[in-house]
Amino acid sequence: MAVELAEFLRKKFSNLVKEAEENDPSGLLLNSRFQSIIKDCTTKMTISSSTASVNREFLYDLIDALSECRVFAYQHKAALNKRLLLFNLFAEWRFTRKMKTRLSGIQDKFTSLDVGIDSNPPRFFPLERQTYRPHNASEIKGLDEQANTIEQLLLRRTEFTAIGIVGMGGAGKTALAQKVFTSPVVRGSFEPMIWVCLSETLINKQEDLRVNVVKYILEALEDDVDELTSDLGIVELLGRLNSKLLDKRYLIVLDDVWHINEWYADLGFRLPEGGRIGDQFSHGLPKKSGGVVIVTSRLEQVARKMVGGKYLVRLKSPLSNDICWDVFTDSVKEDRIVNDGHHILEKMREEIIRKCGGLPLAAKTLAKIIPLQIPDLESNRFLREFCIPDHILVPDKNVETNLHMPKCPVLVFIGGSPEEKLLDTFRSLLNKNQVFNFNLSEDNEVLPKIYENLKKLKLDGDGFASEIQKRLRIIIVGGDVNAKYLLGTICDLRLPESPSIVTTCLGSENHIPISFGWEKHYLNADSQSVTSFLDEVMKAKKIKTDSWHIIGRMQVNRPIASPVPQTDLQNKESGSGFHQRFWNYFSMGTEAQRWRAAAFSSSWTIGKIANVRIMKWDQDLEDLTIRQSIRSIVCCNLPGSPAALNPRGVPNVKKKQDRDLTPSYIDDGLLEVIGFEDGTLKGHGIRLAQVRRIIFKFEKGSVEHVKMKIDGEELKQSLPKDGVFQIEISRSNQVNMLATSDCQAKSIRDYNTYGDDGTEEDTE
Structure with a gap:
């Protein structure tokens, strides 16, 4: 169908030029230019299955330009009869100059098209003027x-x-x-x-x-x-x-x-x-x-x-605007390509009437062309709702005129593999300056720079920038490690309100997207996949989730119940320890690479090598009793787990009372502690506790090193032979995540939505 449509448009354009010449040989503006284009269409344009779409757009532009010339010539001739000679000569000069520029651009576009010859050219149908006889x-x-x-x-x-x-x-x-x-x-x-x-x-x-x-x-x-x-x-x-x-x-x-x-x-x-x-x-x-x-x-x-x-x-007087619109909508209804009341047509009403110029045939011609363009028009109008203008993204950039306020402005960060094609697709659909490559070092500092620019614009009284910041959504395409890094950057900005964030699957570790229902929205590099994904981003609901500090260091002498000092939080990495944030999970005692072989000797268990203390609610620290068979521990904030299963389990009523457990939420300030008896993390494990804070203390000589995983990032921490090394986890703050209707995570704000059936799913 695409090939036949392109051939139809080529013949249509040729016949329209001929028709204009027959009507008034001296009245068609830029006739020689149109004849040159017809020659190119005849001798150089090969319409095949591979070139039909680009040729179609080229011909749409030509027919539109020709229609403008004919309407102008008709209106200009009528105006000349009123003897406004000087004014109308200037109007003709200005219109001709503008149209020459437009036609040059169209010809340049045609020259750049790939018009290779198809070895199996299709059979074309002839363009005929068919006289339609209405029933009444x-x-x-x-x-x-x-x-x-x-x-x-x-x-x-x-x-x-x-x-x-x-x-x-x-x-x-x-x-x-x-x-x-x-x-x-x-x-x-x-x-x-x-x-x-x-x-x-x-x-x-x-x-x-x-x-x-x-x-x-x-x-x-x-x-x-x-x-x-x-x-x-x-x-x-x-x-x-x-x-x-x-x-x-x-x-x-x-x-x-x-x-x-x-x-x-x-x-x-x-x-x-x-x-x-x-x-x-x-x-x-x-x-x-x-x-x-x-x-x-x-x-x-x-x-x-x-x-x-x-x-x-x-017939000299043009039809009224209302009648022209009726002719247009009747023709649309007759062709049945789209509904005559389509919202795109209604939005284009004034433009369509202007292009008709009071001519019924122009209205009928537009009725055949515009409905075929509606998918592209809808796509362009839809994508405008995500685009951010350059002056927001690039410091000291001039502010554009007639700015459109997008409903869902986004910043897109892409990492993992294969990212290049996906980058190109996002950049072709959106402003290229709002799409970033996570794998380039210069893009790693882009978010602080954008927020610094937003702050400057708001201080200068830019209400547009203020509204963009309120509506901003951040898309992270990559594994959990990429998501963890960018979420940490957002937390470091200490914003009054976090932007809404969506993480989606690309790479091997993708447990955060699973928790918020994005596992079914895997991104391909084609435009349709990206557009569909953006639609889901716009419809997604905001849900808050806790983030957690984790710091590993030699034990220091300070009150054990006091919070982690800011100086320690800023010292993120050192030879003697580490500091990070996580949103999904922290696991310890399991081989980080394969999640099978234990990091310790087969005779060692968590209870033998570490003393574990926890804080429930706002109480004092207390020891956590861990069965001797527990060889791995996962501290989990989101429903996803390293094994892509829900490890939490639902203890029966008695066990829930004994362990002081509540339903699991991602924003209640409590971290789930789950124990596993082997390194495979199969099954639901044993739900040990819910904590606001947890400390693992390794006595000197208990083990040479401990292997961990923090939101997909592997760590191997050597333990000192002398002294005590401790790993401490405490609540940091909250960020706004975006969730689909398939979201597994539960918010305490929706407490009444989620019940607890009291069934036993605990392996204990």
């Missing part, structure tokens, strides 16, 4: 006054009458003839009624035009032309036509006459009494019974030669 006159909008004048003339006269309807292409000549032809009053007064389209594209060029036309009329009169007239010449055919129409009040419409032809000149000519029928078309039309012929033509000299100057109807 009410379907034709406007032209009521002209139609009524013609009807009264037809009904009043009892002699043969020839009427001409003339006007520029698209002015409504055929529509006016149809309105008269289908009028109930006219149909009740004339019989037979015959419609003949004389458009050049419908004429069989291998057969005599005269024979073709007369045969067509005889066929309409139910004469077996092939059998009875196969050997008859034009004189015999006209004689047969005359006898068929004799004593009948007939109505014949000759629609879209292009050329001056002596054969059908002077249709009102009367044969003298006893005169012999010759080879002129008028000889086949009896004149005594009140027959009527209506001729439509773009060229007044053609119509005048056929019908004379007495009954010549000139």
Whole structure:
């Protein structure tokens, strides 16, 4: 279908240029430029399955430009009649200059297209002007006054009458003839009624035009032309036509006459009494019974030669805006490509009316083109709701005029593999300056710089920047390690309100997206996948989640219940310890790479090598009793786990009371502590406690090193031979995450939504 549509548009453009020349050879602005483009379309453009879409867009632009030229020429000519010569010459110069620039751009675009030859070119269908006869006159909008004048003339006269309807292409000549032809009053007064389209594209060029036309009329009169007239010449055919129409009040419409032809000149000519029928078309039309012929033509000299100057109807005044819109919507409804009340069409109403220029054919042409563009128009309008202007992203950039406030402005950070194609797709759909490569060091500091620029703009009174910050959403495409890094950067900014964040799957460790329902939204590098994902981002709901500090260091002498000092938090990495944040989980005692072999000797368990102390709620620290069989521990904040299972379990009522456990939420300030008896993390494990704070203390010489994983990042911490090393976890703050309808995580704010059935799922 794409190939046929592109070929249709190519032929449509060529015929529209020809039509404009026929109407007024000197009136088409930039005619030579259009002829040059037609030559390129004919000799250089190869429409194939691989080039159809780009050629289609090129031809859309051409037809639109040509329509503008024709409408301007029509309006300009009318204005010249008012003798505003100097002003209108300036208007023509300005329009021509603007259109030359536009056509140059279109030609440059065509030159850059890949127009390679297809080894299997498709069969093209011809572009034909098809005369549509509506079932009733009410379907034709406007032209009521002209139609009524013609009807009264037809009904009043009892002699043969020839009427001409003339006007520029698209002015409504055929529509006016149809309105008269289908009028109930006219149909009740004339019989037979015959419609003949004389458009050049419908004429069989291998057969005599005269024979073709007369045969067509005889066929309409139910004469077996092939059998009875196969050997008859034009004189015999006209004689047969005359006898068929004799004593009948007939109505014949000759629609879209292009050329001056002596054969059908002077249709009102009367044969003298006893005169012999010759080879002129008028000889086949009896004149005594009140027959009527209506001729439509773009060229007044053609119509005048056929019908004379007495009954010549000139269509000059453009249709009103309302009628033009009705013609457009009726044509849209007829084609059934989109609903005539489509919201995109309604938003484009003023633009469509302006492009119609009061011409019915322009309205019908736009009705065939614009609905086909709606998917692209919808996509562009949709993507505008995510785009951030450059002055927000680039310091000291000039503010654009007519800024559009996006509903869902986003910053996109992409890491992992394969990221290049995905980067290109996001950058092609959005502002390239709002999409960043996580793997480039210069992009790692971009977020603080953007927020610094937002702060500066807000201080300067930029309300647009303030609203962008309120609506901002951050997309993190990559593994949990990428997400952990960027979430940490956001927390370090110490914003009054965190932006809404979505993390999505790309890479091997993707447990954070699973918790918020994004595992079903895996991103491919194609535009459709990215657009669909952005739609989900816009619809996603905001949900708060806790973040947690984890710090490993040699034990220091300070009150054990006091919070972690800021100086320690700022010292994120050192040879003797570490400090990080996590949002999903911290695990210890399991091989970080394969999650199978234990980090300790097979005889060592967590209870043997570490003393574990916890703080429940806001109480004092207390020892956590750990069964000797527990060899791995996971401190979990989100429903996802390293094994991509929910490890928490739901203890029965008795165990829940004994352990002082509550339902699991991601924003209640409590961390789930789960124990596993082996290194595979299979099953649900044993739900040991819910804590606000937990400390693992390793006595000297208990083990050489401990292996850990923090939101997908592997750590191997050597333990000192002398002294005590401790790992301490405490609550940091909260960030806003975005969740889909498949979100597994539960918020304490939705407490009534989530119940606890009290069933036993604990492996203990």
